[in-house]
Amino acid sequence: MMANSLRAAALLAFVVLSILVSLLISSVQQFGARTSHFSNATVAAADDEELSLLRGALIHQINERRKEIIPLLLLHEKKSNKNINNNNEDEDNAPSVGTLLSPQLDVDYNLWDEITHGSREAHLDGMGCDSLVDMQAVEILGSGYTKLVVKVNLAGGQPVALKLVNEQGIDMGKCVEDFKDAPGCRELVSYKLQKEIVLLQRLRHPNVIKLKGHCAGNARGQGGERGRVAVILEQGNPLQMIQLLQSPWEDRFRVCLDLARLLHFLSQSPLGSVALLDFQPRQFVTVAGELKLTDLDDASAEETACRGVADCTLQFPHRNFTLPCSARGVCEGLNEKRNIYNAYRYFFTYLLPHQAPPGLTHLVDHIMNSTGELKADINQTLEAFEHILLLYKSGLHLDNLPPSIIRDYNVIRGMGTSGNAEYRCWPSYSQQGCVLSVSSAREAAYICNSHSQCNSFTLTGHTTWTGRLLASFRSSFSHLVPDGTSEVYVKKTNAPEASPV
Ligand SMILES: Nc1ncnc2c1ncn2[C@@H]1O[C@H](COP(=O)(O)OP(=O)(O)OP(=O)(O)O)[C@@H](O)[C@H]1O
Numbered sequence: 001m002m003a004n005s006l007r008a009a010a011l012l013a014f015v016v017l018s019i020l021v022s023l024l025i026s027s028v029q030q031f032g033a034r035t036s037h038f039s040n041a042t043v044a045a046a047d048d049e050e051l052s053l054l055r056g057a058l059i060h061q062i063n064e065r066r067k068e069i070i071p072l073l074l075l076h077e078k079k080s081n082k083n084i085n086n087n088n089e090d091e092d093n094a095p096s097v098g099t100l101l102s103p104q105l106d107v108d109y110n111l112w113d114e115i116t117h118g119s120r121e122a123h124l125d126g127m128g129c130d131s132l133v134d135m136q137a138v139e140i141l142g143s144g145y146t147k148l149v150v151k152v153n154l155a156g157g158q159p160v161a162l163k164l165v166n167e168q169g170i171d172m173g174k175c176v177e178d179f180k181d182a183p184g185c186r187e188l189v190s191y192k193l194q195k196e197i198v199l200l201q202r203l204r205h206p207n208v209i210k211l212k213g214h215c216a217g218n219a220r221g222q223g224g225e226r227g228r229v230a231v232i233l234e235q236g237n238p239l240q241m242i243q244l245l246q247s248p249w250e251d252r253f254r255v256c257l258d259l260a261r262l263l264h265f266l267s268q269s270p271l272g273s274v275a276l277l278d279f280q281p282r283q284f285v286t287v288a289g290e291l292k293l294t295d296l297d298d299a300s301a302e303e304t305a306c307r308g309v310a311d312c313t314l315q316f317p318h319r320n321f322t323l324p325c326s327a328r329g330v331c332e333g334l335n336e337k338r339n340i341y342n343a344y345r346y347f348f349t350y351l352l353p354h355q356a357p358p359g360l361t362h363l364v365d366h367i368m369n370s371t372g373e374l375k376a377d378i379n380q381t382l383e384a385f386e387h388i389l390l391l392y393k394s395g396l397h398l399d400n401l402p403p404s405i406i407r408d409y410n411v412i413r414g415m416g417t418s419g420n421a422e423y424r425c426w427p428s429y430s431q432q433g434c435v436l437s438v439s440s441a442r443e444a445a446y447i448c449n450s451h452s453q454c455n456s457f458t459l460t461g462h463t464t465w466t467g468r469l470l471a472s473f474r475s476s477f478s479h480l481v482p483d484g485t486s487e488v489y490v491k492k493t494n495a496p497e498a499s500p501v
Pocket residue numbers: 141142143144145146147148149161166209233234235236237238239278282283284285294295296297
């Protein structure tokens with residue numbers, strides 16, 4: 001059942017992609033000019049008045065979407081001079097504006113050209129349409145209202161994720177229903193992908209998915225390739241909250257720490273303070289355990305203008321906040337605070353407090369309270385997270401463990417164990433036994449003492465992302481095997497109830 005639907009999905013992906021790619025490859029052979037996407041000829045051909053009214057409305061919407069992107073291209077430099085509401089930049093005037101400003105902005109117009117008209121020139125962000133020739137679609141990684149994401153192996157074998165317009169998505173569906181023009185709608189929806197490309201270019205950070213390139217169809221294309229855009233991304237795994245809830249605290253903490261690092265970056269990004277308007281776990285993926293933002297089409301660098309505090313309220317289902325209105329007439333820190341509270345309500349409440357290490361609970365509680373009440377800014381929040389990381393890595397939070405605790409054990413170095421009688425614990429890094437991370441043998445001894453079944457533990461040479469050691473706890477073992485990276489600790493007395501010697 002599962003396998004069948006997966007096979008069907010893969011097949012569908014392959015078909016979609018094959019068609020798409022052939023269209024894209026042919027479309028990039030012609031260069032686009034800066035003209036309207038709807039010629040008079042097409043309008044005249046559809047001599048239905050209603051249709052042309054609809055078309056006009058759609059063109060209007062397309063222009064609105066375009067205007068959203070242009071300030072993102074300009075904001076880069078000269079941030080202080082920016083006028084948030086000045087979206088009236090006509091793209092046809094753009095090159096002259098570009099030549100007046102820094103060379104940096106010329107690059108921006110190259111990008112604009114590329115994403116709107118398609119280009120065979122060397123791509124600013126690396127891969128282009130050529131990279132997609134002879135690729136293989138593996139399966140669908142995810143889909144949403146707007147976009148479809150497909151797992152792909154490029155011709156050289158490199159795995160990537162390809163983001164496309166979701167033809168079956170709600171965005172396309174609604175648009176086609178309203179405007180009855182599939183190619184026009186595809187173009188409209190593809191502006192969300194184009195906005196995402198610009199944002200991914202501007203917001204490069206370890207916790208933002210890496211943009212590897214893109215392939216854009218020709219805007220003037222006649223054969224339906226108009227507005228075709230494929231974004232080439234680093235491949236991730238969709239964030240599984242349920243799975244994460246069952247993982248060790250260390251892994252859940254990592255997601256929260258990564259989020260704090262991301263929000264710190266967004267609060268003073270090259271575009272200004274960026275708010276994620278649609279803040280949900282499904283906008284994130286993980287790459288080798290690291291959290292990465294992948295859905296940026298709802299990111300906004302706009303500030304909220306205000307006359308007084310009454311204009312600066314942040315509303316959430318169970319909580320409202322009022323922020324100050326600055327002398328400049330903008331709500332101070334609104335984007336940053338919105339992000340922090342969303343991080344609190346979608347991530348921290350679920351992931352952070354549960355099973356936090358005993359010596360760290362007061363620090364975790366403090367983060368929970370200061371983010372849940374919006375008492376701390378992102379700098380303070382990130383500092384609190386990094387402080388916890390430091391303590392946890394080095395074991396400093398275990399200050400009051402008696403050093404003598406390790407004297408209950410005999411240590412055998414350079415050996416591992418075999419023929420194990422294992423027991424399970426939760427949450428364990430291994431399904432079969434009880435494997436937990438520790439900062440030292442002392443911490444492992446403390447854990448072993450607290451498990452009634454535990455009679456020995458092995459410190460393996462393996463570490464977690466924090467650098468903590470993986471320790472495997474056992475009730476007994478039958479023999480030792482040489483292992484240069486391991487140490488076996490055996491309780492001096494095997495009677496579980498015995499008091500320390
Ligand atoms: N680089 C990637 N690697 C793996 N999976 C990804 C990647 N990018 C996105 N996904 C998955 O694809 C899904 C859809 O992508 P995205 O969120 O960009 O589309 P969307 O239409 O904007 O979705 P939504 O309706 O949630 O806003 C994501 O929820 C995520 O699970």
